Amino acid sequence: MEFHSLTFLAFLAVVLGVYHRVSHRLQNRTLLVASYVFYGWWDCRFLLLLFASSTADYWIARKLDATGSSSGRRNLLLSSALINLGFLGFFKYFNFFADSAGRLLGMFGFEADPVTLQIVLPVGISFYTFQSLGYTVDVYRGKIRAARDFADFLLYVSYFPQLVAGPIERAEHLLPQLRQPRKVTSEAVADGLWLIVVGYTKKLVIADRLAPLVQHGFGSEEIPDLNALLFVYAFAFQIYGDFSGYSDIARGVSKLLGIDLMINFRSPYLVATPSAFWRHWHISLSSWLRDYLYVPLGGNRKGKGRTLRNLMATMTLGGLWHGAGVSFLLWGFYQGVALVAFRSKREGRRDDGQGHPLARIASALLFFQVTCFGWVIFRCGAMGSTELEFRTLEWYLTGIWHPPSGWSPLWWPVSLLGLLAVFFQWQCDEMERFSAWSLRRQSVSMLLAISLIAALGVFDGGEFIYFQF
């Protein structure tokens, strides 16, 4: 059940209708049932996986709360990590690692016949696994108490607006909201509706309009030239529109239910450093990686060398989180290198967006190229096979320098939709204050956004890109 399907809109109408007519306790039960229906719509077999993963973490966290010895607590945490990462590893990485091991052995002359299974990737597994694992770590650290109500915890892991593509919520933020009775104000409803409309604009107008162009560009056999850059830019805007659009819709729907979800995207293409980029792009994942991986590894507390090593390890694993493929690993590594390089270069310099506006625009434009180079590697991860990934990467890296015989007419739509994506980033803080705007500004903006969707939206486009992660 995709957010941009009529089925989802009907489902949401039914859920809202029931939700706002029942007591708080029943509201949570309604949401739980709705969340399991929502997830089961894809493949009801994986409901068991979701339930098993949630049950294990609920039980482990309760035990953690009750256990005093540090070794016992550590063992419990380890078992939670093993269960969660075990599920993730099996469903997402088994084939990749088995295949890679076979190739590696083959390189050393050993005949290997790797066992690969026809494993179907459960949608959203990376998101809910991290959310559930984050919870047990927080309980282990004593940051929060273990949830007492099993159903509330099941809802925390499966809460449908953010279940399949985030934001990856923190227990300390979401669980208290689930426990408390909620009041849905008219301001929250207006903000929620606006976020939904903005999300649909990003997804249907920007991402889905650019999707065929990106598909064409990354599957092309023609000899590339500088015009191929437009496919890279198109992908940069497509993935922003797709993913941040999803997050906006998730947050908007959640506001209609009286629950706040964290902001997942700000203005990632308007920043000038990799560290700033990660403070603006997929914020819930980058902050998760920071808190549960980078900091436990030592963060920046143990000298420069260790800091750089920790950064590289965190980003490479972050890359792998996105998908089981060499390209994602490479992309993570590239992000790590970029962070390390900029960190060494900019050490001691301010990174707060101060300075002459023109210089800031120039730095952002320059850094956008660095980001886009990363997107080329990332997009190659969707090519289907390692050979194709490398061939496409080579296609871009070698061909893009050739001068074009003429400018492609496709630059115009990419620039126009890119400007729209940039506008949403530039105004991201303002978008959050919709209910405080004047009525005229609200209605004109809403009308413009609805007209944009009606006039330029693609209603039979593909699914959200991040569902595959």
Added chain:
Amino acid sequence: MNWQNASTRLIAAFLFGTMAGWFVFALWGDWAVGWMDGLLGERISRAGEGKFNDSRRFIEDRVCEALILWTWFALFLVAFAAAERWMRDRSMLWRLATVVGTAVVFLQLWFAIASGTVLFWMFFWQGDASHNLVRFEIKRNLLEDDPDLPQVILMGSSQIRAQIDEQILNAELRDLCFTTDLNYPGSKCFDTWVVWNQIRDERPEYLICYLSELDMFSGAHGPAPAYFLDWSMLIRALRETRAPLALDSVLRHGLAGSTFPLLRMREPTAARILGPALLAMGQERHNASLEEDLSRRAAESAGGFHVDSNSDLQKECLFRLAHDCQKDGTVLVLLTGRLHPELSRRLPAEMRIALKETLVRLEREFPNVVVAAEDEMVPQSTTDYVDLTHINEKAQERYSLWLAAWMKERLFRESGPRGGDHD
């Protein structure tokens, strides 16, 4: 009324401008149109490529359309401001819902009215790269401007456009009729019936369809219903045809577009704003994926032809079309269509037989149906085709000249349309 308020003054200016516009048009419109015709008439006629004959009437109608659209826009602004004022004391959510709701409804209304004007569709015109809907709507709306001669409409898939050049027919039958090609690529009989119901109010005297196996045996419908289907037509289709009709995404788009006209204009609007290149990519990809060898492509394509419930639906739609034409007093001319011989010989023989039998039955049952049998037509060989379904320009010229002669002989020997209950 607070005249100090900037928006009140703006709306007042809009309303005053609108009234002034109509006043000026009433007093000096004739003179202004004449002046514009003298200045631009020749160029406009050339650009029209035979779609209309009278440049003065063309200009006058467009000026009138501009005023109508402007008036509706001014009314839209008034409604928007009134809704805003009316809801001033309500809660924020109510105010927002009412104002946005009013604006959305008026916007849809405006687009519904605008889509009935040539001026509106001219904005979407992009020469050869224009969207099929834009070509169709411009020509459809120009039907009213056409000379006072019997109207001949060509309808069906792109095959009819490839077969017949409307300009040749107009030249050959100059004093007998005026032909307008309103084909919609990919159409099947169901599509043609749906599209016909959109234009039947024009009451053309003749409707010509070129029917081959492509129209009868290759699926339920083409893309046309996404732009022409409406609720009443869907109800008719469900009620009057016994074959099953699946409510797939094309039909759903059609219904959504009939409720919200802006949705119907989505693709032309996207082409206008974002440029035609982005939208042409799908077609280019499809063309690139086609087998280059015509013989192998024919073998591939033949797999898409079936005698099934969809072909039953097409047959029923054809009978409904004949029935509607009879009711409207329109003569339905059915040309027995052909395909590239490579494709024809790969299709089961019963398809051809069924097609011909259907045409014969139609001619027998409906007095307003005239069928041109295959053996009456100029022959077409392998060398006449550019692909499996379309013939080249030379063959088109030959066929159009034959058709003109055939029409003179079969349709215009006695004056006035044949059969039907014209009212």
